Amino acid sequence: MSTVLLLHSLAMSGELWRPLVEKLEPHARVVAMDARGHGESAWDGSAFAIEDLAGDAAGLIARLGDGPVAVAGMSMGGCVAVSLAGTHPDLVSRLVLADTTATYGPGKAAAWAQRAGDAIGKPRDKQLEFQLDRWFSPDFLEREPVEAKRLADLFLATDSGAHAQACLALGAFDGTAMLPSITADTLVVVGEHDYATPPAMASALADGIPRARLRVFEGARHFSLFEAPGALDLVAAHLLGEVR
Secondary structure, eight states: OOEEEEEOOTTOOGGGGHHHHHHHTTTSEEEEEOOTTSTTOOOOSOOOOHHHHHHHHHHHHHHHTOOSEEEEEETHHHHHHHHHHHHOGGGEEEEEEESOOSBOOTTHHHHHHHHHHHHHHSOHHHHHHHHHHHHSOHHHHHHOHHHHHHHHHHHHTSOHHHHHHHHHHHHHOBOGGGGGGOOSEEEEEEETTOSSSOHHHHHHHHHHSTTEEEEEETTOOTTHHHHSTTHHHHHHHHHTTOOO
């Protein structure tokens, strides 16, 4: 049985992936990894970079003894996946990059430093309005309040210090030079109205990775995999090597 590794977005945990795990588990061994300080993963409070999180993922694949594996990364997890697949192409057979980027562009360090300050300086419940507006369209929030609450609760449970450090890591990351080294069959997906990592960033990923194709989900925002109809089915099929 093949193995699929799932890398979650900023200030969430592997539990984010529950709906996709349920689709994959009958067909694959699924590991939804928690990043340092997120979910149930330990963290000693020291600084870490996206490359460190990619090293953690590479170490996990080695311990599983199942490489190469299929990998899906969303938002921050997509940055980790770019670093993983770019520096360890032998470990990644298939790749999904969802609502993510290789770099946040000019001014990224200052912007993410501000986000890091907010992560620590504001009560977590006071940060939710900003997050929910980035994640989902108003229509989705009205239509799927239970799913929106599930993800909001994961955010609320995340350690603010780890959230802040992850913000700083994103502000320092630039994986553009890694893209040509990615050999995995890659699917890049993005929400049409994702203003956190807009479609232009997804296009840059798809253009830079040799074996990549791009899919834009109409009407969706940053958590397009959970908002767009059929998105999780498309991602599951790609990770399992099915043609769609």
